[in-house]
Amino acid sequence: MKKEITNLIKPVDYFIIGAGIMGLTIARELKKRYPHKAVCVAEKEAEVAMHASGRNSGVLHAGFYYTSDSLKARFTREGNKAMSRYCEENGLKINKCGKIIVANDEGELAGLEELKRRGDRNGVELIWLSAEEARKMDSNVRTxxxxxxxxxxxxxxxxxxxxxxxVENEQNGVEFLFHTIYLRHDNNRIFTNRGVYECEFVINAAGLYADKIAHDYGFGKKYTIIPFKGIFLKYNKNKSDVVTNIYPVPNLENPFLGVHFTKTVDNSIKIGPTAIPVFWRENYSGFHRFNAREFIQIIYYQAKLFRKNAFNFRRLAFEEMKKYKKKHLIDLSFKMINQLDPKGFDGSLKPGIRAQLLNKETLELVQDFVLEGDHQSIHILNAVSPAFTCSIPFAEHVVNEIAKKQEANSRNRSTYQVKGYRYLTRSGR
Known part of the structure; x- marks a missing residue:
């Protein structure tokens, strides 16, 4: 009987949970470095990028919003170049339309100044425009x-x-396991609804569920995911009323950039996103994929945030909930432009949900990437926006960390230190 069970266990070197942009770029990087290693990607959905990765705005950010000591600053700057190069080399669509950040009043000029300072520190090109120069670039811009x-x-x-x-990963030998749900682990064995896998190393890139899997491994205990819904409206009257991305000055104390105009790859115009608190992790619409346990847990933390008003959560929640009203969302966008036909917005695009990490001890939204792990697993607890832009250099960083942990474990298996003396283990004899 034991022999039969052993025969059903599938061996793999690297087991990645999640086929969003993080799982895909990490698999790609692992195969570049270790072409003869077996890499598989487990995904609970029917195809790749069914959640945040496939539902985001598609904007490749330049990297000036973030403080210079953050991983986001470095990875966004490098990721913008890397993803642009990837698209060009693979014949994928890219719209190099640029972005204008506008100020509504005198008070927001200080915010522009701070963004310019951050851009300079991060080595990101930002150019000052007068109001007249901005209008020459896009006649609809108001600043x-x-x-x-x-x-x-x-x-x-x-x-x-x-x-x-x-496709690239499959050509390089990566195996994709769709409709495959992580259930639990026992040391280096992963139990799923479609079989058991014995692996050398596990990479948790599960997005909305990354914290739950990390907790199962004993990591990320002080964190939980709080979901926020992003809604976009498409402008269908024409593609010419706005010619560049137009963004407001953001509140740099939270990770949301505010309602803005986005130009898509085909030059279409859309506004959004919202950052509406929702009540379970895949709360896209109605009671779709309702989860009672998640509902209770998320309501509990939202109530704590509301009661203590951490990061002005009360105001954020009220302001964001108003954005369910189409007219209110459109009115917010009109602060940045001179004229647009409000009747041109005739429906919502597919909503996305941001997996935002919350520190349960401090009740702060974590604004940078968070990785935890050991010699057997690594957990991407916070692949926070702009994770899509950052994904290629971030994957290199993750694989570097995996290599360090595996090398350290290899050394520890052969030697260990006791009171300053070195001893060989049995495996090292």
Whole structure:
């Protein structure tokens, strides 16, 4: 009987949970470094990028929003170049339309100044424009006195990118396991609804469920995921009323950039996203995929945030809930432009849900990437926006960390230190 069970266990070197952009780029990087290693990607859905990766705005950010000591600053700057190069080399769509950040009033000019300082520190090109220069670039732009222009902000088709990476990975020998749900683990054995896998190393890139899997391994205990829904409205009257991405000055104390205009790869215009708190992790619409346990847990933390008003959560929640009203969302966008036909917005695009990490001890939203792990597993607890832009250099960083942990474990298996003396283990004799 034991022999039969052993025969059913499938061996693999690297087992990746999640086929979003993180899982795809990590698989790609592992195969580049270790072409003879067996890599498989387990995904609970029917195809790649069914959640945040395939539902995001598609904007390749330049990297000026973030403090210079953050991983986001580095990976966004490098990722913008890397993803642009990937699209060009693979014949994928890219719209190098740039971005203008506008100020509504005198008070927001200080925010523009801070963005310029961050851009300079991060080595990201930002150009000052007068209000007149901004209007020459896009006649519909409205700003107070001046604006900032980011020439390196672009738009791509995220699903096209993810599907191309799937094909590339499959050509390089990566195995994809769709409709495959992680259930539990026992040391280096992974139990799924479609079989048991014995692996050398596990990479948790499960997005909305990354914290739950990490907790099962004993990591990320002080964190939980709080989901926020992003809704976009498409402008269908024409593609010419706005010619570049137009963004407001953001509140840099939270990770949301505010309602803005996005130019897509085909030059279409859309506004959004919202950052509406929702009540379970895949709460896209109605009671679709309702989960009672998640509902209770998320309501509990939202109530704590509301009661203590952490990061002004009360105001954020009220302001975001108003955005369910189409007219209110459109009115917010009109602060950045001179004229647009409000009747041109005739429906919502597919919503996305941001997996935002919350520190349960401090009740703070974590604004940078968070990795935890050991010699057997690594967990991407916070692949926070702009994770899509950051994905290629971030994958290199993750694989570097895996290599360090595996090398350290290899050394520890052969030697260990006791009171300053070195001893050989049995495996090292």
């Amino acid at each position: 107070h006195i001046k604006a900032l222009y980011s020439p390196n902000t672009s738009s791509v088709d995220p699903m096209q990118v993810c599907r191309r990476m799937q």
